């Protein structure tokens with residue numbers, strides 16, 4: 001029997017697996033990349049950190065993983081202070097970084113085994129075999145990394161991050177530049193890991209992935225965490241609905257008599273889109289239908305849809321920028 005570790009004592013679902021308190025980061029040149037970040041990550045969740053380029057996502061991840069020093073604040077990961085108790089905290093974390101820097105001359109098997117040992121884990125060839133098989137790397141296990149394709153190298157990075165069976169997995173832009181097959185494999189693994197209780201934090205520019213995968217969303221903009229919300233709550237609160245009408249006749253312009261409705265005409269002139277606030281009692285649809293008929297505009301099909309997380313995200317990160325410039 002293993003004796004209980006600090007980490008297992010903290011394996012209480014109500015205790016956040018990561019607690020970030022008052023974290024600031026000012027880089028050497030004086031640029032403040034993070035401003036007073038406070039964030040709790042729940043044990044077992046998939047948390048998507050979204051933000052435009054340069055918002056501070058990688059900086060935050062790097063500070064949590066102990067790769068970059070914060071200028072102020074504290075972080076506890078799986079029960080360990082990430083500065084005072086760096087090694088124990090780091091042993092609970094797997095990181096798939098954005099950039100590829102791999103040990104070119106080593107074989108896949110040696111690299112992944114070494115990575116596991118680095119975090120003080122006893123060898124477990126059966127686990128590593130399953131990991132490499134899941135990542136379609138088993139056949140390449142004896143190949144030197146420099147002989148692998150870019151996609152295969154990325155798979156090695158994932159295998160390295162998971163080699164020590166971490167409780168927390170960070171994926172920094174996992175889909176950037178990967179093909180459909182790897183993306184598919186990766187998301188299948190992420191779902192499996194989550195089912196086994198691993199906490200996953202990812203940054204992505206593919207917002208539909210966050211929409212698909214994440215339990216909660218955090219939005220970071222210009223170094224500030226401007227929102228943390230359950231995905232469904234976020235979409236309910238900020239989501240808009242759209243009504244898409246496929247027209248019988250092509251329109252070249254929207255008749256001025258319809259200016260009261262926020263309508264958009266597609267380039268082909270055959271689709272009209274009406275956006276409305278789904279939270280309001282009055283959607284304006286009945287009046288719109290009447291007005292369309294008065295203008296002799298007929299449609300052959302009508303669909304309604306919710307706005308995507310992408311629409312919400314764009315409006316969130318755009319707002320502050322528009323007011324400050």
Ligand SMILES: Nc1ncnc2c1ncn2[C@@H]1O[C@H](COP(=O)(O)OP(=O)(O)OP(=O)(O)O)[C@@H](O)[C@H]1O
Nearest residue numbers: 027028031033051052053054055056057058059060
């Ligand atoms: N070593 C560094 N020295 C100075 N400034 C830095 C350093 N690393 C990052 N920055 C700056 O800090 C800001 C945040 O960068 P960061 O890489 O955390 O953003 P990000 O949200 O991950 O962006 P992306 O989506 O482009 O990866 C950027 O303005 C960046 O230029």
